[in-house]
Structures are given as structure tokens and as C-alpha cells.
Amino acid sequence: MNVVRTTGVTKRFGAVAALDGVSVELAENTIHGLLGRNGAGKTTLMKILTAQDFATSGTVAVFGQHPYENADVLSRVCFVKESQHYPEKFRVKHALRAARLLYPNWDDAYAATLLADFAVPPDQLLGKLSRGQLSAAGVIIGLAARAPLTLFDEPYLGLDAVARQLFYDRLLADYAEHPRTIVLSTHLIDEVSALIDHVVLLDHGKVLIDADAESLRGEAVAVTGPADAVERFAAGYRELHRERIGGSLRVTLSGVPRRPAPGLDFEPVSLQQLIIRTTQHHGAALMAAGKESR
Numbered sequence: 001m002n003v004v005r006t007t008g009v010t011k012r013f014g015a016v017a018a019l020d021g022v023s024v025e026l027a028e029n030t031i032h033g034l035l036g037r038n039g040a041g042k043t044t045l046m047k048i049l050t051a052q053d054f055a056t057s058g059t060v061a062v063f064g065q066h067p068y069e070n071a072d073v074l075s076r077v078c079f080v081k082e083s084q085h086y087p088e089k090f091r092v093k094h095a096l097r098a099a100r101l102l103y104p105n106w107d108d109a110y111a112a113t114l115l116a117d118f119a120v121p122p123d124q125l126l127g128k129l130s131r132g133q134l135s136a137a138g139v140i141i142g143l144a145a146r147a148p149l150t151l152f153d154e155p156y157l158g159l160d161a162v163a164r165q166l167f168y169d170r171l172l173a174d175y176a177e178h179p180r181t182i183v184l185s186t187h188l189i190d191e192v193s194a195l196i197d198h199v200v201l202l203d204h205g206k207v208l209i210d211a212d213a214e215s216l217r218g219e220a221v222a223v224t225g226p227a228d229a230v231e232r233f234a235a236g237y238r239e240l241h242r243e244r245i246g247g248s249l250r251v252t253l254s255g256v257p258r259r260p261a262p263g264l265d266f267e268p269v270s271l272q273q274l275i276i277r278t279t280q281h282h283g284a285a286l287m288a289a290g291k292e293s294r
């Protein structure tokens, strides 16, 4: 079952198309990585899914319904974003109390464990937390809410490397016990690569990749060797990137079957490299078409 379905969603801010005909389906009980460069449209898409903004055109269904002013849908959705604003006098414990009222699956005991894990003092005013503690408070609410659709918009921004790993570990462990649909927007692709089941890559408001992460991991290969031999081999494959290294040529290709080619080196390409190369390739195509600025 799909928890989210968007069809041709476009969002315009004046001349800027933050989203440009986005059609995606996000399957239930799956961890989705929402990836893309700064300004690609990730936050805009998550805001539209959580009824914090409207699409200019296109249709949006969350749990089969339009999310706007829809209490049934919104009680099943938790959106954790970096720029969360809390009332001035709110302490951590007040935010947790509000979350308990909001989310039917809220788990108090789990929230208390997470507070200790991330060393967030429950009596502290939210406005007096360090940046990392504030990020952690958002992460704690997102995890303990156990909302059937949970969206994390770059939850790591203030977290140090140890706290980020803690987040990934807790997320995976809790997800195993309480499967739900998670959307994780992030730039740290290597860090989440083993975590995500499905990838949506946005660039300039368009979907460049919408695919199973496992299939993407084996999708691209870097082929290096004498330029003419590499050129001959690469003909007919989709080329994502090329670079000259001395007298050699290295091209990143997608959809290459594993077969021996004497004199050529084959290296697997990480998910992060695939995402970077695909985005660069799209950027170059836009530039060539004279559409590089929106």
C-alpha cells in the first residue's frame, strides 16, 4: 500500500518552481531517503505532504486523503524539522506533553529513555538548549510519536557524529519493532545509505531518481582505462560522468552488466557517488538547455 501519492505536483514561488511536476508514491512501512542538493525542493514537498503549504497544481493524497485540515490524516503524521518554533516558556517536558496529546501511538517510557540517551534535560527551557540538544529534542519527539508517517527534515543539522549514529541506531531498532513509513531528508547520503530502502532524488524541483535503494547500489560502475578502449566500451550505456586521469579516461555508467573487458578497471560506485553524478549530469543538461537558473 502507498501512504503517499503525489501526481504532477508543482509549487511555484513567483518565478521559482520549487517543485515541477512531482509524481511519487511512497510505500507503507518503508524508510525513504529524500535526497537532493540545497534548494532541490525537499522541504517544500514535505510541507505540502504535511499540509503546511499548498501545491500550486497537482494532487496530493496521504493515507488516501488530502491532508489539509484533515485531523484523521494529521494525527497519523509527524513532521520533524530543524526550524521548529516552540512557545517561549516551553520546557522540553512541555513539548513532550504536547506530543503525547497529539500522537495516539506516543510512548512515554521510550521518550524518557531517549532523553537519557541523548542527554537532553527535560526541565530545560527549549530556548536555552544547545543547537544539538534542540535537534535531539526533535528527534526524540519524532521517534517516540511512532506516527505511521514520520518525516525528518535534515534532523542531523545540530547533532554531532556520535548523536547522529545514536539516532540511526535507535531509528532502525524501533522501526524493526514498530514498522512505519519514514521519510528522511538528508545530505549525508553515505551515513544513511545502509538505512534507507527507497530513494527519491529531487533536483531543480524534478524527480531524477525514484527507485529501490538496493537496486541503485549495484546500478552504476566507474570504468577506467585507455581512452579509446573506454569510449568503445561506454558506447550505448547511459553516461553519468567522465574525467581524464593522465592518459586514462574514467566514465561513470549506469546499467552496465557485469562482464569482463580486458584492459579496463571496474569499480563499484557508492550510492552517494551515484546521487552526485546523477545530479551533476542533470545540472549539465539544464545548463546546456539554458535553464540552469530558475
Ligand SMILES: Nc1ncnc2c1ncn2[C@@H]1O[C@H](COP(=O)(O)OP(=O)(O)OP(=O)(O)O)[C@@H](O)[C@H]1O
Binding pocket: 013, 016, 017, 018, 036, 037, 038, 039, 040, 041, 042, 043, 044, 045
Ligand atoms: N517561502 C518561499 N518563498 C520563496 N521561495 C521559496 C520559499 N520556500 C522555498 N523557496 C524556494 O524553493 C526552492 C526549494 O526550496 P526547499 O526549501 O524546498 O529546498 P530543499 O531541497 O529543502 O533545500 P535545503 O537542502 O537547502 O534545505 C528554493 O529555490 C527556495 O529558495
